[in-house]
Amino acid sequence: MIKPLILLGGGGHAKVLIEVLQRLHHPLLGFLDPYPVMGSTLLGVPKLGGDEVVNNYQPNEIELVNGIGSVPNDRGLRISLFKAFSAQGYVFKTVLDPTALISPSAQFMTGVQVMAGVIIQADAKIATNSIINTGAIVEHDCRIGEHVHIAPGVVLSGGVEVGDHVHIGTGAIVIQGIKIGAGSVIGAGSVVMRDVASNQIVYPARSHTQAINTHEK
Ligand code: JB3
Numbered sequence: 001m002i003k004p005l006i007l008l009g010g011g012g013h014a015k016v017l018i019e020v021l022q023r024l025h026h027p028l029l030g031f032l033d034p035y036p037v038m039g040s041t042l043l044g045v046p047k048l049g050g051d052e053v054v055n056n057y058q059p060n061e062i063e064l065v066n067g068i069g070s071v072p073n074d075r076g077l078r079i080s081l082f083k084a085f086s087a088q089g090y091v092f093k094t095v096l097d098p099t100a101l102i103s104p105s106a107q108f109m110t111g112v113q114v115m116a117g118v119i120i121q122a123d124a125k126i127a128t129n130s131i132i133n134t135g136a137i138v139e140h141d142c143r144i145g146e147h148v149h150i151a152p153g154v155v156l157s158g159g160v161e162v163g164d165h166v167h168i169g170t171g172a173i174v175i176q177g178i179k180i181g182a183g184s185v186i187g188a189g190s191v192v193m194r195d196v197a198s199n200q201i202v203y204p205a206r207s208h209t210q211a212i213n214t215h216e217k
Helices: 012-024 051-056 076-087
Strands: 005-008 028-032 045-049 063-066
Touching: 005 012, 005 051, 012 028, 028 051, 045 051, 063 076
Parallel strands: 005 028, 005 063, 028 045
Antiparallel strands: none
16 A cells, blocks of 8 residues: 655655656655745645654654755755655655656665656666656666666666766766766766766866858968
8 A cells, every 4th residue: 555655845856756646646745845935835735844744654654755856066965864764764755757668677776766758678776765867768787876866868878887876967878888986976968988986077078169260261
């Protein structure tokens, strides 16, 4: 039986998750956000209060959905809330959008979120609290660590290994067999063709433009 859900966060990522949960017909009690947001509802879902509201429920009565997203310079809150509530015995629901094409042999750990239009191929494994965002492709045999954000439109070819706490920016492409070390940030639009060590930033190649000289010499 699906337990009632409580969503943490009231921003952009939370909004997208509300619509995923609606497509799944999962019962959502409301969302939590300590700061005032526009009105007391988000896409019609009521705000219940701040994070302390979780403790009004026993861990076996509800499941949580981590609606805090993750951007390169602010990856901490999503992780700290996940760890704090997990330590109290609360479970974060694994949320797989029904519009995603997911191999039956793919494996997901607690709290993974797979958003609309994603493709996940055979024997891919995705660890705790990671986000595979809209329209990304995770090819066969990829290994994705904990607390990772694969941003919209990323393509990971076969057998790519992504360490814990990695951010791969929108539209980046990683060719087959590449290893990306823990904590690294791959800039949006990058094409990664060599292994990346831990805690590195990979910037996309920048295109330089120059006006064409149409005057004949
Ligand atoms: O790139 C995409 C498609 N999505 C991004 C996502 C992955 O990460 C999105 O564009 C954002 O960059 C980011 O989404 P997020 O985390 O929803 O960001 P934002 O829209 O700024 O909303 C953060 C929300 O968290 C705000 O409503 C804050 O008030 C709330 N917040 C801050 N601290 C908190 C806390 N909520 C709870 N429950 N607890 C807190 O301690």
